[in-house]
Amino acid sequence: xxxxxxxxxxxxxxxxxxxxxxxxxxxxxxxxxxxxxxxxxxxxxxxxxxxxxxxxxxxxxxxxxxxxxxxxxxxxxxxxxxxxxxxxxxxxxxxxxxxxxxxxxxxxxxxxxxxxxxxxxxxxxxxxxxxxxxxxxxxxxxxxxxxxxxxxxxxxxxxxxxxxxxxxxxxxxxxxxxxxxxxxxxxxxxxxxxxxxxxxxxxxxxxxxxxxxxxxxxxxxxxxxxxxxxxxxxxxxxxxxxxxxxxxxxxxxxxxxxxxxxxxxxxxxxxxxxxxxxxxxxxxxxxxxxxxxx
Numbered sequence: 001x002x003x004x005x006x007x008x009x010x011x012x013x014x015x016x017x018x019x020x021x022x023x024x025x026x027x028x029x030x031x032x033x034x035x036x037x038x039x040x041x042x043x044x045x046x047x048x049x050x051x052x053x054x055x056x057x058x059x060x061x062x063x064x065x066x067x068x069x070x071x072x073x074x075x076x077x078x079x080x081x082x083x084x085x086x087x088x089x090x091x092x093x094x095x096x097x098x099x100x101x102x103x104x105x106x107x108x109x110x111x112x113x114x115x116x117x118x119x120x121x122x123x124x125x126x127x128x129x130x131x132x133x134x135x136x137x138x139x140x141x142x143x144x145x146x147x148x149x150x151x152x153x154x155x156x157x158x159x160x161x162x163x164x165x166x167x168x169x170x171x172x173x174x175x176x177x178x179x180x181x182x183x184x185x186x187x188x189x190x191x192x193x194x195x196x197x198x199x200x201x202x203x204x205x206x207x208x209x210x211x212x213x214x215x216x217x218x219x220x221x222x223x224x225x226x227x228x229x230x231x232x233x234x235x236x237x238x239x240x241x242x243x244x245x246x247x248x249x250x251x252x253x254x255x256x257x258x259x260x261x262x263x264x265x266x267x268x269x270x271x272x273x274x275x276x277x278x279x280x281x282x283x284x285x286x287x288x289x290x291x292x293x294x
Contacts, residue, residue: 010066010102011035013052014045020068023095027102041066041087041105043098050079057085066101068092078231081289084224088287097258097288104262104292113262113270114202114213122204122211129192133165140163140203147205153277157210160255161201163248164214164271168199172216172269180220205277221269223293226261230289258288265293 009030012020020043024031032039041064046097047053053065064087067080072089080086087105090097100116114122123143125136140161144154169191170182193199199216226249233250253259258274274288 008106009037009039011039011042011063012045013056014044018099019092020045020095023099024102027099028106029102032203033164034058036233041102043068044161045092046070047072047076047080051077053080053083053086057083061085064105066090066098068098074234078234078285081227081234082231084227087291091288093260094288097290101290103288112213112215112268113260113272114215116141117211117213117260117272117274118202118204119206122202124196124200124202126200127165127169127193127199130166130169130187130190130193133162133169136165136201137162140201143203149205149210149277153210153275156255157212160252160273160275161203161212161214163252164198164212164273165201167248167271168214168216169193169267172218173197174200174218178220208276208278210275210277211272213270215271216269217267219263219265219267219269221261221263221265223261223291226291253289256288260289260292261294262288262290262292 002153008028010024012024012031013035014020021031024043029040042056042060042065044053045068047067048067053067055067063085065083065085066087067089068091069089070092072080077089080089088097088101090101111221125139127133127136137158141154141158144157166187170185170187173181173193185191197217199214201212201214203210204211205211209280229249230253233253252273255275256273257276260270260272262270
């Protein structure tokens, strides 16, 4: 086997590898059932005990873990998310999520999340202030209702976007030393950002899915922070206190069907979500997650 083939290999721990062979091949990888050669990632197709992933992560530090599942208990999912090398959690019935995670491995940081997820004619708005945030949320609601979506999904998407916009305005901006400028600012107080510091929302409805991406030009978010807050949120351990993005992340994760967080340190943070509005919208809530740092 050539070194190039070894480099494009992924270790698969599964009792039904045929379910993933097509996706793995489409992404340009070779599936391996053993670790006798270098691998680019490890795919697990269910976790019967969290010790399985923890043992693998300890034995193979730095090897990204991609988990495919038909559903996990909140406690198990929280423990999985806390593992530093976990890159993604995908639904067994949504192969596109696994394909994207593999594609991200092969082409890390090649393009912003909005370019991967959204068409060029998506609704796109820059947010300069907390006052504009309120107007933006009204526009989002009108836009989604105009797409003929049910009120339940419109409200879920609006609430998720409100959390992301608020975090991008108050938590993301930092000064030249990395200090969070508005960390102690009450979120009821108005703030105004200069052009270079403004976040941007992109939104579209694609084949029954609400797709949104919030981008800020700071890249100040840390994946360790995201993991800690998501896990704490799943376990009900986050208090509703003023300031801080922790509660917001936990809420968004609970609202949507898929959450992606891509961080380019000191350059950009992209946070995107997908909310299903079709018959399968209730399948595997909390199961879709992708974390990446370039």
